[in-house]
Amino acid sequence: MPAKRELTMRQIRYTLRLASEGISARQIGRMLGVARSTIQDNLKRAQVAGLTWPLPADLTDAVLEERLFARNGAPRGVRRHAEPVWRELVCELKRPGVNLMVLWEEYRAGHPEGYSYSRFCDLFREFEARLSPVMRQEHRAGDKVFVDYSGKKLGITDPATGEVRFAEIFVAVLGASSFTYCEASWSQTLPDWIGAHVRMFRALGGVPRLVVPDNLKSGVNKASFYDPEINLSYGRMAAHYGIGILPARPRRPKDKAKVEAGVRFAQSYILGRLRAQKFFSLAEANQAIAGMVARINDHIMRRLGVSRRHLFETIERPALAVLPDTDYEFAEWGFARVSLDYHVEVCGYFYSVPHNLIRAQVDTRATARMIEVFFQGNRVAAHERRYGGARHGTDPAHMPSAHRRYAEWTPERFRRWGASVGPNTEGLVTAILASRPHPEQGFRTCLGVLRLFRELDKTRAEAVSARAVAYGAFTYKSIASIIANKLDRAAITTSEPQAVMTHGNLRGSKYFH
Structure with a gap:
């Protein structure tokens, strides 16, 4: 790129005319508002180029500038010093820790008479400006x-x-x-x-x-x-x-x-x-x-x-930084507030958390297989993710003690308890549960019977159970009465009951034939 001119081509023509009339460089400089050295430099350039006043009529400003300011006779656009391969420097500049000063020092090491640092930077920016706008952005490798x-x-x-x-x-x-x-x-x-x-x-x-x-x-x-x-x-x-x-x-x-x-x-x-x-x-x-x-x-x-x-x-x-050992497993994070039943809703299903977090706000993490709940950065619950079936997933450890005891009551558990005593007790438990519209309504009766049988040996407990089944005594009070009145020791009669008395007014079965 040509250096910035202090005089225009019109002013240079004016300078050559005044100099031909014998006016000194100092006076011309005062008239044009520039230093005497500038006038002397332009007059010297004209002398070297063989230009005198009057100039040829067909000499254009472009040709005049070319003849006055040609670089030591070198064609226009030719650099005076050896240049690096700029596109290679663009690539090198992307490496971590590499900047223009490092590249210039390497360039001067190979070309001691090469460009100064400032000119080196100007030429690099000229090349960079010819690249696409995307390439002009400076991005470090791995950044x-x-x-x-x-x-x-x-x-x-x-x-x-x-x-x-x-x-x-x-x-x-x-x-x-x-x-x-x-x-x-x-x-x-x-x-x-x-x-x-x-x-x-x-x-x-x-x-x-x-x-x-x-x-x-x-x-x-x-x-x-x-x-x-x-x-x-x-x-x-x-x-x-x-x-x-x-x-x-x-x-x-x-x-x-x-x-x-x-x-x-x-x-x-x-x-x-x-x-x-x-x-x-x-x-x-x-x-x-x-x-x-x-x-x-x-x-x-x-x-x-x-x-x-x-x-x-x-x-x-x-x-680039090293990849972790495993790929990231997608998990959808969200916020939830623990409801009064110590469950949070995630993707349409409910999962339990420790009951002491009722009304607390927690973070939820849902993957394809797991639902995790975090409170203040600590995981407090983990459940297998549900896609069907019951909408509530409850961990017994999250329940209050009273709820936990009730949740552990199941018909199968009571039947197992009855079988551990004997077949008659198992039959009694089954009959109690079957006598209710819903088996859960017989849980408390079974618990009462369990408490009554704790003080009995298995033989008597079996006898009490047999007596209760024979007479349909499926309530806590009736079974307690059998034990209190020792009715289990009486023989169980399976024949049809007989009339307690005979009277003339009583009609027999023949009356209805």
Whole structure:
């Protein structure tokens, strides 16, 4: 780039005319408002170029400038010193700890007569300005990955019904290498959003320092310029991988220019090339998308002369953090308040927590298999997730002692107790439970009988049970009366009862024939 001129071509022509008339450089400088040295420099340049007044009529300002300010006779646009390969420097600058000072020192080590640091920086910025706006952003290796949905959907046909269902396209672009990852998922909901991140990290073989999403509701509950509110489940996923979430500022598309460019590239490179294909499953579509993404990453970038995959393998991958031992298992986190029956509702079912947490607010974590409840960061309950059957899942350890004792009463338990005494007692228990409209209504009677039989040996308890069954005595009071009056010792008569007396007024059975 030519140096800034202190005199215009018109003023230089005026200077040459005045000098031809014998006016000194000092006087010309006063007339034009510049230093005498500036006038002398321009007159010397004219003398070297062989220019005298009057100038040729066809000499244009452009030609005049070229002849006066040519670089020691070198053609215009030719550098005076050896230059580095700027595109290689762009790649090197993405490595951790590398800056322009480091690159300039290496350049001067190989070219001692090369450019000064300031000129080196100017030339580098000139080259960088010719790159695309996305490439002009400075991203360190392993620092950021930009994620978003493309907005354009891919149709997938149901082979049974022929119905076309549209899938979303998830796009992720690494900052330093522009290495791209894409996949199709059915929706932008939280399970698909987090699942796409897990599969992306697995494909990259590591994790960057930051994830930069758009303000999608699945990831950001409340967008804010100063303090965005991250979705709790999304935040737990980030904590599992040890990464930070840095949402793009609202209405600031330049914050995620990387992924915006990646989205446009994906739309033309993937959707455009796959528009004629018909897919019958999500897996089939993702297999085709993977092939297109491989072509994107292997494509040689015109300005840099290398592919995204080359940059990723040589610069980005070594800078990524190590993946944890296990993939993150998606869990939907939420808040709940413990009701008076010491249960919380999660996904339409109720799960118990310790009864001393009644009315407390707790965190819930729902996975495909488990429901966990946390209070002040500590897990207080864990249940197998319910998808059908009874709506309440109750752990007896969570109950108050009175509730726990009642919950342990079951018909089977009372029958087992009766059988432990003898067959007659088992029969009595069965008869008591059967004599009630609902078996639970006989639990208290069975408990009373249990208390009465504690003071009896098994032989007498069996006799009492036999007497009670024979006479249909299925209440606590009647069984207590049999024991108190020692009726169990009397013989049990099974014949039909006889008339207590004979009288002339009593009619026999023959009267009715």
